[in-house]
Amino acid sequence: MTDQSYIQTLRDTGLKVTPQRLSVMRIVLEKPGHFKVEDVYRRIKVSEPTITLATVYNIFKAMTDKGILKSFELDGATWFENNTEVHANLSCENCGKIEDIEIPEIGQLIQKLSNGNYTVRSASIVLKGLCSECTAELSAK
Numbered sequence: 239m240t241d242q243s244y245i246q247t248l249r250d251t252g253l254k255v256t257p258q259r260l261s262v263m264r265i266v267l268e269k270p271g272h273f274k275v276e277d278v279y280r281r282i283k284v285s286e287p288t289i290t291l292a293t294v295y296n297i298f299k300a301m302t303d304k305g306i307l308k309s310f311e312l313d314g315a316t317w318f319e320n321n322t323e324v325h326a327n328l329s330c331e332n333c334g335k336i337e338d339i340e341i342p343e344i345g346q347l348i349q350k351l352s353n354g355n356y357t358v359r360s361a362s363i364v365l366k367g368l369c370s371e372c373t374a375e376l377s378a379k
């Protein structure tokens with residue numbers, strides 16, 4: 239995506255356009271991925287030494303409140319991701335990789351609940367195990 243589309247996203251959601259918000263968006267919206275605030279902070283600090291961890295955290299919070307990002311908990315840490323569709327996160331306990339897997343059944347369940355009397359505001363599903371590479375690597379030993 240381009241800066242122009244990031245600026246548009248901020249405007250569409252009513253967030254003020256700031257250089258720091260754009261710096262965060264260039265990292266977290268560039269391609270599908272899962273991010274921790276500390277890691278993004280460390281990357282931005284290289285080019286913007288005055289930015290604080292609290293500022294980066296607040297940017298993540300504002301973007302999550304506006305639905306640009308989604309957050310989930312994993313092993314006591316808060317992760318953010320740009321895939322805001324309902325899906326499960328597969329977390330590899332060997333290499334730490336997090337992959338997305340679509341589960342249409344959960345989307346249908348949420349739809350069914352919404353047609354009834356329950357309002358689903360968020361869904362977070364984390365499956366832990368070994369990714370395909372680690373499974374192959376460990377079984378080859």
Ligand SMILES: [Zn+2]
Nearest residue numbers: 330333369372
């Ligand atoms: Zn793995």
Ligand SMILES: [Zn+2]
Nearest residue numbers: 319321327338
């Ligand atoms: Zn995900």
